[in-house]
Amino acid sequence: xxxxxxxxxxxxxxxxxxxxxxxxxxxxxxxxxxxxxxxxxxxxxxxxxxxxxxxxxxxxxxxxxxxxxxxxxxxxxxxxxxxxxxxxxxxxxxxxxxxxxxxxxxxxxxxxxxxxxxxxxxxxxxxxxxxxxxxxxxxxxxxxxxxxxxxxxxxxxxxxxxxxxxxxxxxxxxxxxxxxxxxxxxxxxxxxxxxxxxxxxxxxxxxxxxxxxxxxxxxxxxxxxxxxxxxxxxxxx
Ligand SMILES: Nc1nc2c(c(=O)[nH]1)N[C@H]1C(S)=C(S)[C@@H](COP(=O)(O)O)O[C@H]1N2
Ligand SMILES: [Mo]
Numbered sequence: 001x002x003x004x005x006x007x008x009x010x011x012x013x014x015x016x017x018x019x020x021x022x023x024x025x026x027x028x029x030x031x032x033x034x035x036x037x038x039x040x041x042x043x044x045x046x047x048x049x050x051x052x053x054x055x056x057x058x059x060x061x062x063x064x065x066x067x068x069x070x071x072x073x074x075x076x077x078x079x080x081x082x083x084x085x086x087x088x089x090x091x092x093x094x095x096x097x098x099x100x101x102x103x104x105x106x107x108x109x110x111x112x113x114x115x116x117x118x119x120x121x122x123x124x125x126x127x128x129x130x131x132x133x134x135x136x137x138x139x140x141x142x143x144x145x146x147x148x149x150x151x152x153x154x155x156x157x158x159x160x161x162x163x164x165x166x167x168x169x170x171x172x173x174x175x176x177x178x179x180x181x182x183x184x185x186x187x188x189x190x191x192x193x194x195x196x197x198x199x200x201x202x203x204x205x206x207x208x209x210x211x212x213x214x215x216x217x218x219x220x221x222x223x224x225x226x227x228x229x230x231x232x233x234x235x236x237x
Contacts, residue, residue, distance in 0.1 A: 020075045020076050020077050020081050020152050021075070021076040022073050022074070022075050022076070022152075022153065023073070023074045023075070023076060024072045024073045024074050025072055025073065026071045026072050026073060027071060027072035030071075030072065031071065031221070034117075034218070034221070034223075035221050035222060037235075038221065038222025038223055038234075038235045038236070039222060041234075041235060042234075043059045043116075043118050043234065044059065044232055044234060044235075045058040045059045045232065046232075047232070048230060048231050048232060049230050050230070051230050055112070055122070056120055057114050057120070057229035057230050057232070058229075058230075058232050059118060059232060059234075060114055060118055060119070060120040060229065061118055061119060061120065062119075062120055062121070062122065063119045063120065063121055064121070065121075066113075066121055066124075066175075066184065067115070067119055068183045068184065069115060069117065069197075070153065070155070070185075070202060071153060071154075071155060071217075073153040073154065074153070074182060074183065075151075075152035075153045075203050076182075077152050077182070077186070077187060077203050077205075078187065079098040079187050080098070082097070082098050082187050082188060082205075083095060083096065083097055083205065084096045084101065084171075084188065084204065084205060084206070084207070085205065085206045085207070086134060086138045086206075086207045086208075086209075087206070087207075087208055087209070088144070088208040088209035088210055089140060089141040089143055089144035089209040089210060089211060090138040090139060090140050090141065090144065090209050091138070091139035091140075091141060092137065092138050092139050093138065094137060094138055098187065101129060101171075101173075101188065104129045104133060105129070105133060106127055106128060106129065106173075107127070107128070107129070107130045107133075107170065108125065108126065108127045109125075109126050109127075109130075109168045109170055109191075109193070110123055110124065110125050110126070111124055111126065111168055111191065111193030112124070112193065113193075113197050114196055114197060114229040115196065115197040115198070116196045116197070116198060116223065116227075116234050124175060124176070125175065125176050125177065126170050126172040126174065126175060126191050127170075127172065127173060127174040127177075128170040128171045128172035128173045128174070128188070128191075129170065129171045130169065130170055130171075131164050131165060131166070131169035131170065131171070132165060132169070134171065134207070135164075135165055138209075140161060140209050141209075143211045144161055144209040144210065144211065145160065145161050145210070145211060145212075145213075146158060146159070146160055146161060146209070146210045146211070146212065146213045146214065147159050147160070147161055147164045147207060147208065147209055147210070148207075148208045148210060148214055148216060149190055149201035149204055149206070149207055149208075149216070150201075150204070150205055150206035150207075150208065151185075151201045151202060151203045151204055151205060152203040152204075152205050153202070153203055155201060155202070155203075155216075155217050156201075156216040156217050157198060157199050157201050157216035157217060157218065157219065158213060158214055158215055158216045158219060158225070159192065159195065159199055160213075160226075161209065163192065163194070163195065163199075163226075164192070166192075166194065168191075168193045168194070169190075169191065169192050169193070170190070170191045171188050171189075171190060171204065172188070172189055172190070172191045173186070173187055173188055184202065185200075185201070185202020185203050185204075186203075188203075188204055189201060189202045189203065189204060190202075190204050194228065195226070195227040195228060195229070196224075196227040196228075196229050196233070196234070198218050198223065198227065199227050213225070219236075222235055222236055223235060223236065224236055
């Protein structure tokens with residue numbers, strides 16, 4: 001019943017991966033507002049929708065720009081200091097530099113973004129390494145069922161391995177043919193097109209595979225563990 005895991009602290013010292021300089025500070029007011037939204041059930045319509053019939057999930061509105069949304073810390077990650085660790089319950093843990101990443105087959109995928117703050121943006125062309133390629137190389141152990149993404153700003157978010165091991169899931173480096181900018185999580189961010197965008201970790205530095213689920217930054221603050229926009233899985237029950 002009282003499921004209160006420790007709040008992730010916003011330091012990166014205990015995580016594998018190179019330290020990078022941070023710019024800015026956590027926007028406490030924004031965090032408090034979003035925690036209030038979760039308590040209020042803000043933007044819930046009470047209706048599910050069918051992605052085969054509709055394009056816009058319930059309670060969403062279309063935008064044509066691309067808003068920047070994060071905790072307020074912008075890590076100074078570059079292609080020179082970026083590293084990625086994939087560890088936990090995998091047969092073949094890996095540690096990549098930018099060059100290692102670029103040596104992998106690159107795939108392209110077009111998807112829509114749905115943010116829990118109610119904006120959606122259609123037809124984003126992403127390019128990068130697919131989650132499936134990463135899993136093929138690292139080979140999750142049979143008991144691995146969950147994934148936690150760790151980012152250079154200290155952010156974390158969690159998904160089921162089955163949601164990571166899915167079509168269109170990318171470690172993305174370009175958007176609309178351009179390198180993803182620092183504000184949007186470049187040089188490498190996760191894109192999970194079937195889930196609300198808070199699951200798509202910016203500035204990813206570590207992907208950890210686990211047997212048991214472990215909630216991330218927003219998930220411990222009242223946001224839904226699964227986050228399917230078609231089912232309006234905005235908040236936890
Ligand atoms: N590392 C990191 N990733 C993050 C966040 C963050 O604060 N830090 N915020 C999440 C949230 S709440 C959203 S809506 C999207 C926003 O991505 P964008 O700024 O590129 O639109 O990033 C997600 N990934
Ligand atoms: Mo968000």
